[in-house]
Amino acid sequence: MYNSFLKPLFPPSLLLLILLFCSAVCEVESDGMGCLSDMFAAYCVQSFKLAMESLNKTDWCVWSKVNSWYSNLSMCTEEICDLYFIPWPNRVVEQTFLDIHSIFFKDCPTDELSDPPPAIMFALVITPICLIPVMVSLVVLKTKNGDGNS
Structure with a gap:
């Protein structure tokens, strides 16, 4: 029931408990997007931040060093959306990636061809x-x- 991206951070029983709690919270909210944002922050973004902080800041702009973590972040957000039957991508996913880019990739050169x-x-x-x-x-x-x- 849980994906490989969440596995290293949380044991299955705790993950199930958190998912059930968050499901209850999401039912109270009108669109469930606040809960979705919290889920991304707790699982996907936290894992991505830990991985990125293990690199030197100069390596943050080297795609070959960050692409697997970036892909994992993307797949993690997609799988959490799938758990709640929320379409992916959506505005919360977009905001999550904008936040990630503003933290880790804002100083990367953007030389266009x-x-x-x-x-x-x-x-x-x-x-x-x-x-x-x-x-x-x-x-x-x-x-x-x-x-x-x-």
């Missing part, structure tokens, strides 16, 4: 344009006598 220099673009565009007439000429010359074997 830029266009290559104009000379390279010109070469990449003009090459196929020039090759088309050459290829057409070769086809015409090869099939000119109607023989096809020449």
